Amino acid sequence: MILKEKYTLSNGVEIPKIGLGTWMIDDNKVAQAVRTAIGIGYRHIDTAQGYMNERGVGEGIRSCGLPREDIFVTTKLDAAIKDYDGAVAAIESSMQKLGLDYIDLMIIHSPQPWSNFREGDHFFEGNREAWRALEDAYKAGKLCAIGVSNFEQVDLNNIWEHCSVKPVVNQILAHISNTPLNLIEYCQNNDILVEAYSPIAHGEMLKNKIVSAMAKHYNVSVAQLCIRYCLQLDMLPLPKTANPEHMKANADVDFDISEVDMEVLKNIDPIENYGESSLFPVFGGKMNADGSLTSHDL
Incomplete structure (x- = not known):
């Protein structure tokens, strides 16, 4: 059962x-x-400062009835924090909000603040400073592992050239129809585990007729096919849901997609519009400096 299986990070x-x-x-x-x-069998919970729910996640972990060491907890440094002192304070804030003595994995949420996402400036110096704070917390035992999210090759190289601790993960948008294979290969060749957020394309993949037909062929749901696709590419999927039935189904992926069908899925036409989610920067939208969202054509 997939919930009992683990990857081993480079550290x-x-x-x-x-x-x-x-x-x-x-x-x-x-x-x-x-x-x-956790009652269903999940042992890996992913949150972020930007999600504004670290307090509740920590409450759930502390009250789940299992020892702390049985649960793997990930959180993310707010994308806007690009200085050492700010990052140090934010790490402490996450630990306090979660109510935990240590965090299993903490990652930089984005190489750019959301208001500047993918607009040219890679904030190299700021990311090095934020990374240095993560390194210090890692060396102090507050964090068991550190990594990044939404980093492209140039952003990863910026860290590697100046760091003393190498990132162990890169969490990226990856799903059927949007699989950045070159970046995935680059990470995996350098012992960086790729985590796939929004593996079901924030629900938009449910509308794809080719994927729906293939899911029917395997007698699984579209969501299950999407999650299995990520696993067969040696990625770690992070499906989001608060629905218990969906939680169970998302973990019921003990089947294999054939090599021929994997090639078909790798070449599904890209999603042109993520619907209501298109407002968010990772789906092509734009966050303004005041925190409001606008969308632009994808």
């Missing part, structure tokens, strides 16, 4: 092969979602 830390994403689950509801997931 020797083991991480469950599938995690529960908690983006857009309210802080006052996420504790129950976490407890439910």
Whole structure:
């Protein structure tokens, strides 16, 4: 069963092969979602400072009935923090909000602040400073592993050229129809585990007729096919849900997609519009400096 399987990160830390994403689950509801997931068998919970639900995630972990060491917890440094002192304070803030003595994995959420996402400036110096704070917390035992998210090759190289601790993961948008194979290969060739957020394309893949037909052929749901696709590319999928039935189904992926069908899935036409989610920067939208969202053509 996939919930019992683990990857081993380059620093020797083991991480469950599938995690529960908690983006857009309210802080006052996420504790129950976490407890439910852990009751089903999940042992990997993913949150972020930007999700505004670290307090609730921590409550769920502390009240789930299992020893702390049985649960792998990931959080993310807010994308806007690009200085050492700010990052140090933010790491402490996450530990306090989660109510945990240590965090299993903490990652830089984006190489750019969301208001500047993918607009040219890579904030090289700021990312080096933020990374230095993560390194110090790692060396102090507050963090068991450190990594990045949404980093392109040039962003990874910036860290490698100046760091003393190498990133162990890169969490990226990766799903059927949007699989950055060159970046994935680059990470894997350098012992960086690729985590796939929004593996079901934030629900948009449910509308794809080719994927739906293939899922029917395997007698699985579209979501299960999407999650299995990520696993067969040696990625770690992070499906988000607060629905107990979906949690169970998302972990029921003990089947194999044939090599021929994997090639078909790798070449599905890209999603041109993520619907309501298109407002968010990772789906092509734009976050303004005041925190408001606008969208532009993809």
